[in-house]
Amino acid sequence: MDNMKKEVPYITLGQFLKIKDYVQSGGEAKHLIHTFSIQVNGDEENRRGRKLYPGDQVVINGEPHEIASDDES
Template sequence: MKSITIHSEYIKLDSFLKLADCVSTGGMAKALLQEGMVSVNNEKEERRGRKLYPGDIIQVEDCGTFKIAAE
């Protein structure tokens, strides 16, 4: 599991996917989410604007598992 540090209270899921190098554009993030390839805290997630907070665990098929850490 990789740790991704954020420098604010939260990060939106689409921004996180770019930060974690799982996608390079917002359009790719949208497609990844629509295909059901992303889980947040073991629940499938389709909302690009989902707010992620420190302690959340994100699983992305073909990219890895990540944990949000606070600065």
């Protein structure tokens, strides 16, 4: 039987906030999303489950970030 790794083509906004060390937990992410100014591709965003794909632009309190694919360094 072959083990297959499923590649997830996206990351959620909550996961992104954890990776970037804005928060330590999902609960913190939920609170932060409602207190910070967060934009995804120019639109205000308040859902921590928002799917982010490679190339998406995320701005958190004026600090810009771009979502990169796994194979980009």
